[in-house]
Amino acid sequence: MYGKVLVLIAFTTVIAMLLLAMRQQRVEAMHEMVSLHRQINSNRQMIWEWQSRIADTTNPVTLRQALKRTGLELEPASKPKPFPVMMVRVPHE
Amino acid sequence: MSRRKPATLLLNRSIVAATGSRRVIVVGQIFAVLLTLAMLGVLWRVGSLQYRPNEQIVPLTNSQRSQTALHGRRGNLLDRTGRIIATTRVAHRLFVDPLLIQDPNTFSEQVGYRLNYDPASVERKIADRQHTRYVVIDQQISDERVDLVRMFKLAGLATEPYLVRDYPQGQLAGHVIGFVGRDGGGLEGLELTLNDQLPGTGGSLRYWRDAKRRPLWVHQTGYKPPTDGRAVRLSLDMTIQSFAEQQLADTCEKFAAPSAQMIVMDPDTGEILAMANYPPFNPARRGNDPAHLRRNRCVTDTFEPGSTFKAFIWAAATDGGFAQLGEKIDCHKGLYVTTKGRRLRDAHAFDLLDWEYVLIKSSNIGMAIIGQRMGNAQLYRAVKMFGFGAITASRLPGEVGGIVHKLSKWTHYSESSIPMGQEVAVTPLQLARGFCIIANGGRMISPTMLPVDPNELRETPIYERIISPDAAYQTKQVLRRVVTEGTGRKANSDQFAIFGKTGTAQIADRVNGGYAEDKYTSVFVCGAPVDDPQLVVAVVVHEPDKKKGYYGGTVAAPAAKNVIVQSLTYLGVAPMLNDDQPVLVCR
Numbered sequence: 001m002y003g004k005v006l007v008l009i010a011f012t013t014v015i016a017m018l019l020l021a022m023r024q025q026r027v028e029a030m031h032e033m034v035s036l037h038r039q040i041n042s043n044r045q046m047i048w049e050w051q052s053r054i055a056d057t058t059n060p061v062t063l064r065q066a067l068k069r070t071g072l073e074l075e076p077a078s079k080p081k082p083f084p085v086m087m088v089r090v091p092h093e
Numbered sequence: 094m095s096r097r098k099p100a101t102l103l104l105n106r107s108i109v110a111a112t113g114s115r116r117v118i119v120v121g122q123i124f125a126v127l128l129t130l131a132m133l134g135v136l137w138r139v140g141s142l143q144y145r146p147n148e149q150i151v152p153l154t155n156s157q158r159s160q161t162a163l164h165g166r167r168g169n170l171l172d173r174t175g176r177i178i179a180t181t182r183v184a185h186r187l188f189v190d191p192l193l194i195q196d197p198n199t200f201s202e203q204v205g206y207r208l209n210y211d212p213a214s215v216e217r218k219i220a221d222r223q224h225t226r227y228v229v230i231d232q233q234i235s236d237e238r239v240d241l242v243r244m245f246k247l248a249g250l251a252t253e254p255y256l257v258r259d260y261p262q263g264q265l266a267g268h269v270i271g272f273v274g275r276d277g278g279g280l281e282g283l284e285l286t287l288n289d290q291l292p293g294t295g296g297s298l299r300y301w302r303d304a305k306r307r308p309l310w311v312h313q314t315g316y317k318p319p320t321d322g323r324a325v326r327l328s329l330d331m332t333i334q335s336f337a338e339q340q341l342a343d344t345c346e347k348f349a350a351p352s353a354q355m356i357v358m359d360p361d362t363g364e365i366l367a368m369a370n371y372p373p374f375n376p377a378r379r380g381n382d383p384a385h386l387r388r389n390r391c392v393t394d395t396f397e398p399g400s401t402f403k404a405f406i407w408a409a410a411t412d413g414g415f416a417q418l419g420e421k422i423d424c425h426k427g428l429y430v431t432t433k434g435r436r437l438r439d440a441h442a443f444d445l446l447d448w449e450y451v452l453i454k455s456s457n458i459g460m461a462i463i464g465q466r467m468g469n470a471q472l473y474r475a476v477k478m479f480g481f482g483a484i485t486a487s488r489l490p491g492e493v494g495g496i497v498h499k500l501s502k503w504t505h506y507s508e509s510s511i512p513m514g515q516e517v518a519v520t521p522l523q524l525a526r527g528f529c530i531i532a533n534g535g536r537m538i539s540p541t542m543l544p545v546d547p548n549e550l551r552e553t554p555i556y557e558r559i560i561s562p563d564a565a566y567q568t569k570q571v572l573r574r575v576v577t578e579g580t581g582r583k584a585n586s587d588q589f590a591i592f593g594k595t596g597t598a599q600i601a602d603r604v605n606g607g608y609a610e611d612k613y614t615s616v617f618v619c620g621a622p623v624d625d626p627q628l629v630v631a632v633v634v635h636e637p638d639k640k641k642g643y644y645g646g647t648v649a650a651p652a653a654k655n656v657i658v659q660s661l662t663y664l665g666v667a668p669m670l671n672d673d674q675p676v677l678v679c680r
Contacts, residue, residue, distance in 0.1 A: 026310075033310075034298070034310065037298050038298070044166075045164075045182070045183040048166060048180065051169075051182075055176065055177035055261030056259075058176070059176070059263065059265065059331065060262075061265065061335055
């Protein structure tokens with residue numbers, strides 16, 4: 001009889017401990033989730049900030065001034081269309 | 094010999110044992126019942142706290158909840174190459190809550206010393222609003238200062254994040270882009286036009302925290318994600334825009350002109366690659382700029398186009414058969430009296446001019462004679478079919494349709510005025526769009542600030558035909574000769590075959606009527622290359638100093654030439670062969 005009661009109490013205690021442990025894990029997971037949300041938000045804002053700074057330093061006027069200081073010359077990025085293969089031009093007299 | 098326990102003792106023990114077990118059982122049962130009742134009581138209490146908390150407890154639990162606003166960012170505005178023209182980021186505002194200041198005597202010094210502000214200025218701001226709980230010290234502080242504020246944790250001093258709209262391109266296309274108000278909504282320009290696409294939707298994060306403000310967990314309905322606004326790509330090219338704005342600034346400085354406009358368009362698609370105004374406007378630093386500086390005059394202001402209008406009437410007259418190439422037009426040696434008695438003069442005394450030379454030499458008399466031949470009805474039809482007198486499809490705010498009087502109000506004067514570009518008022522955008530029609534072979538296009546996706550074009554596109562391809566071709570060839578032989582020689586380039594028309598229009602005197610003396614609008618509209626036009630450029634310069642030059646060919650033509658040459662080179666369009674180059678390439 002004593003044994004059964006003791007077993008019951010022990011069993012109940014173990015279940016309670018397990019439930020508490022699960023609850024604690026849940027709380028920790030939630031805490032981490034909140035932290036991640038805040039970090040995501042912070043990273044988003046940091047990306048916006050960097051996009052703005054990059055755009056600031058790469059606008060055509062700033063680039064042209066920088067190139068002027070360095071003495072570099074720009075060339076068109078795309079190649080011009082090729083001239084026709086068959087072409088005859090006679091200089092005007 | 095073992096001693097046998099007496100039977101009574103044995104009986105007593107069994108009685109005692111039986112009685113003891115029963116007692117234990119009873120006690121155990123009572124204990125179990127009490128324990129069960131206690132657990133049930135606890136369960137009931139947990140339930141009541143969860144679903145019907147005491148009114149005194151609720152404020153305490155609320156103080157352990159925090160809510161963070163998650164900003165929904167307004168969409169970016171990009172140019173056609175993906176460059177950011179307008180973007181949103183988070184800035185921080187530094188403010189003070191005077192009621193939370195612990196040591197008012199040293200607070201300002203601490204703020205000044207730690208964050209590098211003038212203590213007297215801080216003190217003054219707090220004193221001015223000490224009855225409030227929100228005193229702004231700095232509208233926008235740097236990230237380093239934000240970190241310092243968090244590190245020092247001065248009671249009463251805090252930062253507040255908010256969204257701010259940035260314009261990294263500065264004054265480039267400032268009039269076109271416009272700006273937003275304090276609430277983040279568009280107020281002018283494309284920020285206003287695209288207000289239905291750009292705004293984002295904010296979100297929130299509600300969570301429970303402990304006594305040390307560390308987040309514990311999020312309620313299942315506590316997270317509402319933010320939605321960023323849609324980014325919109327425009328047809329503008331910031332590189333070409335910078336060419337245009339720089340050239341306008343140089344031209345206005347050289348000729349002491351107070352204002353000017355320039356538009357660069359693709360004649361085939363109607364895409365606007367650049368739309369420049371002088372003086373420039375920077376939406377990031379607008380301050381209290383008056384409205385007239387913020388106005389996009391490319392669409393809001395009108396002017397008499399002068400001789401540039403001859404190109405459109407010439408094209409319509411040629412297309413309608415009212416004049417033929419090679420036809421001799423008598424220009425009466427520079428002085429002509431119309432059938433209704435109006436006296437007209439040319440800048441030079443031309444006698445007989447070929448129809449092409451009427452445009453090349455910009456003869457007012459030659460155009461008036463053809464205008465009389467066409468009559469008011471045909472002239473009106475020609476003006477309207479090129480899109481004048483109505484707004485374009487640009488969707489830019491404030492656009493006006495220009496001035497084209499009703500046909501019923503036209504007089505015999507109109508027959509000779511309209512072909513010279515008088516009695517009408519156009520916007521720079523209308524002028525550029527009209528020239529695009531000539532450049533693209535005679536079909537109507539709609540100016541657009543959004544890029545045209547070639548994949549979206551229908552396989553059999555439907556266009557409105559304005560003039561025939563032959564008439565457009567002939568007009569282009571004659572306009573090419575305007576640049577090589579006529580009034581537009583200062584726009585002639587050895588790299589690209591530019592075709593265009595100059596204009597020098599008098600400015601109306603609104604006070605006394607008629608035209609103001611010594612006030613002109615210098616205009617030049619052109620396209621290149623003539624064989625396959627890639628760009629159209631329209632330049633309008635208002636009131637240049639007459640002593641320095643005022644003709645369209647002197648003031649506006651070089652500006653247009655510089656921009657069109659730079660832009661075509663930037664776009665990788667092949668320059669034309671030089672006539673001086675030798676010769677034969679064949680296989």
